[in-house]
Amino acid sequence: MKRFASFLMISVLSGVLTLAGYLLFIDEDNVLVEANTGIPAYTPVKMNSLPTGTNADFTEAANESVNAVVHVKNVATVRRSPFSSSTTQALQGTGSGVIISPDGYIVTNNHVIQNATQLQVTLNNNQNYMAEVIGTDPKSDIALLKIDAEDLHYLPFGNSDNAQIGEWVLAVGNPFNLTSTVTAGIISAKSRDLGMDSNISSFIQTDAAVNPGNSGGALVNINGELIGINTAITSQTGTYVGYAFAVPSNNARKIVEDLIEYGDVQQGILGIRGVQAANLPGEYNIEISEGVYVDQVEAGSGAAKAGIRSGDVITRLDNVKISKFSDLIGYIGSKRPDDVVTVQVIRDGDPKEFDVTLTKYEVYQIKAIGLEVTNASTDELKQRKVTHGVKITRGLTPQMQNEQLYGTIITAIDNIEVRDIKDVEKIMAQRSPGQPISVTFVTPDGEKQKYVWR
Structure with missing residues (x-):
């Protein structure tokens, strides 16, 4: 009986010391x-x-x-x-x-x-x-x-x-x-x-x-x-x-x-257009259900310079898991231009990693015609065989969204040449509201067109 009591006391003491050691060395x-x-x-x-x-x-x-x-x-x-x-x-x-x-x-x-x-x-x-x-x-x-x-x-x-x-x-x-x-x-x-x-x-x-x-x-x-x-x-x-x-x-x-x-918000961008991998139709043959599928890479952007390609699936940014497009938007929204973000992708079934320097997001909304524009890169202008212009990034109205004008270059507004979004802003500030507005486009196929909004 005495031996059993001794064993019992030793067991209790060992448990206390083990717990104390865990709290001292492990928990911290x-x-x-x-x-x-x-x-x-x-x-x-x-x-x-x-x-x-x-x-x-x-x-x-x-x-x-x-x-x-x-x-x-x-x-x-x-x-x-x-x-x-x-x-x-x-x-x-x-x-x-x-x-x-x-x-x-x-x-x-x-x-x-x-x-x-x-x-x-x-x-x-x-x-x-x-x-x-x-x-x-x-x-x-x-x-x-x-x-x-x-x-x-x-x-x-x-x-x-x-x-x-x-x-x-x-x-x-x-x-x-x-x-x-x-x-x-x-x-x-x-x-x-x-x-x-x-x-x-x-x-x-x-x-x-x-x-x-x-x-x-x-x-x-x-x-x-x-x-x-x-x-x-x-x-x-x-x-x-x-x-x-x-x-x-x-x-x-x-x-x-x-x-x-x-004095204003500095917004950085990767320079990609993408869609949630889970939303892709079957012909894309993408077996990944979580991540952002890279549909297009902006010429001259940080993503393009780092080596990200169309077809890559982004799965992580730094140490943050990217399951859907809002994950990507949320994380990039906490960064600034010139910040470096480590982008992990799946390419042809293999994981790859790229360090991307974010570029500055500069846009101007031409609300009179329902379009948003940004500065076009030198490479984009060369591809369209034009010397100047701004690029359409998205439509602001359902009608303009249906037109799918992304990537189209605007070379002139009201017959005045535009070279950057500051030119666009200046022209729109000086014109009288309600007047017809003419816009000269060069499509991604290089076709020149002119439209008038009344």
Whole structure:
């Protein structure tokens, strides 16, 4: 009996020492150290944390978040009547915003502050400030504000690439003018494409309750890190039914820092046109169901210079898996021109890897005719046997999309030669609205045509 008791004590002691050794030597090694993402940190960032278990307490994250989320009131000056010269201040709408630095930078949605003549920001402690608009990016629905204050509570940007489906998140905002509201849910999906004309097209979907007034508010993980800006809901009633969408923090952070440093958004592109591999018809003989099939490679682009070809299937960008086109758009949207991205592809059944330097995306929308154009490369002009012109990138209306004019070169507008998109912008700014507009094209086959829009 004594021998059995001795063995029992030894077994218990061994178990305790083993557990202690595991916690001491193994658990600490389970922390992920994130590699440099290529985005310079002009705003407070936490890029190393991983989601923790579902037993975590939400109170700390909630307390940090409510003090960093503000109420944004959009006030516009309007006339009292069509026959009066007097004006009055009218509340156009309200929303939320997130303080991202101690000196008063605030990120919100562009639609929250659109057309405002005055913006009032109310903190969680009921202090009011007038806000200045630093910059906006309507295509991403992101705006950056600034208030004159110091030592504010703020939320650091987290790494939205690390967010996982099923992870607990909090939505913090001011729905229905109910200030400092916190709701909880999980990440339901990532890289969700809502079919919007947006630079993002890769939203985080959550089932945390989000309602009108939450726009511009914070989506945070249970570590209190900002992983998204709540932007949209899908609902037949206009209120919460379980589907809410947020701009990923990596994209929002990049846009904010572009606005601070450059005054506008610097968008980089790979230089490919593609389609989801799963959507290809059978005659393509592609057995891969996940990835982006490269249909065309832009001449002179980073992808072309790196050696990517039509027929390649992109499966990873850096260490991020690419299952569908919105994955690719979302990741590239967090990068800038001249950033280098490692692109992994499958070519003829074999994996290959290329380092692609992103090029700058410069476009101009000719809304009068429903077309978007960009600068044409020297090689593209030589192929069409022309010396100047801009290239059509896409149609802005269903009619123009059906025309399939991608790659067509516009050499003149109203009989004035165009050499770049600045020429196009200048011509369109000087012409009178409503006048007929003539456009001279050179098709990919080299045929010259002229059309007049009335």
